[in-house]
Amino acid sequence: MTSILAGSTLQLPEVRAVLERLHDLADRNDNSIIQQVLSSGYDWKSASPAQNAATFREALLPIAPDVGRFLYGVARSISAQRIVEFGTSYGISTIYLAAAMRDRNGGLVIGSEMESSKVMQATENIAAAGLLPFVEIRAGDALETLRDPGGTIDLLFLDGWNNLYLDVLQLVSNNLRSGAVILADDLNITPEQMAPYLEYVRNPANGFISVALPIDDGIEYSVKL
Ligand SMILES: C[S@@+](CC[C@H](N)C(=O)[O-])C[C@H]1O[C@@H](n2cnc3c(N)ncnc32)[C@H](O)[C@@H]1O
Structure with missing residues (x-):
């Protein structure tokens, strides 16, 4: 294992270089890719998760840097x-977590x-940041690939298609330890898509305590009781 420097891995030149390059790429390209797709009349709400994944394959759709620092913290x-x-894309959030x-x-x-x-791109990016020993990317539909997380989960980060958050949470819920944190991104972007998830984690009968955090696009912060 590589030696641990004082401070944070996020400060290492190779990690900073990869994150800067990817955030820049997303800043330059994502909006025009999204506009191009939507102006073609593509109806993402009625498309399947796989169709949407293929259609937006060139878009990174990443968390913002402050969300990344929050995940790390x-x-x-x-x-x-x-x-x-849930939802790795080009590996930006994965790098903050792996750090x-x-x-x-x-x-x-x-x-x-x-x-x-995207699995290939993420693997290359995480390797360039020197963090591959801390990451396993499961290729395919998360509703299948996350069925067996291989042990107790301390932190669940939800950032795939927002209407699947509740399904993913329920899929892994037996593996969440008491005190596990669940962070769900995009609260303010797709409130309709996230409604069933929010209703679930905000109902104390389901065993979570939950609060909305005003970080970037909004994050729902939940703790399993
Ligand atoms: C918002 S992006 C993730 C961004 C990433 N977390 C980051 O910050 O860099 C959402 C990703 O989830 C993937 N995705 C959506 N539904 C999925 C599913 N059911 N299984 C696996 N991946 C899925 C999409 O292909 C897309 O790349």
Whole structure:
């Protein structure tokens, strides 16, 4: 295992270089890709998850840098050892989470991505950041690939298609430890799509305590009781 430097892995030149390059790429291209697709009349709401994944294969759709630092901070503060991520794309969020694994001296981020070209891109990017030993990306539909997360989950990050959040949560819920944190991105972007998920985690009868955080696109922060 590589030696641990004082401070955070997020400060390492190779990690910063990869994150800067990917955030820049997304800033330059994502909006025009999305506009092009939507102006062609493509109806993403009635398309299947796989159709949407293929249609948006060139778009990174990443978390913002401050969300990345928040993910890193939460992972460090609960000393997360096993993290499950729904929606890996080009690996930006995975890199922030894997940096926390490196700084706790071990742990695993299990990513998931159904678009095969993105799995390849993410693997290359995570390798360039030197964080591949802390990551396993499961290729295919997360509703299949995350069925067995291989152990107790400390942190679940939901960032795939928003209407699947509740399905993914329920899929892995037996593996969430008491005190596990669930972070769901895009609260303010697709409230309709997220409604069933929010209703579920905000109902105390379901065993979570949950609050909306005003970070970038909005994050629902939930803790399993
Ligand atoms: C918003 S992007 C993820 C961005 C990534 N978390 C980041 O910050 O860099 C959502 C990704 O989830 C993937 N996805 C959506 N539904 C999925 C599913 N059912 N299984 C696996 N991947 C899925 C999409 O292909 C897309 O790349």
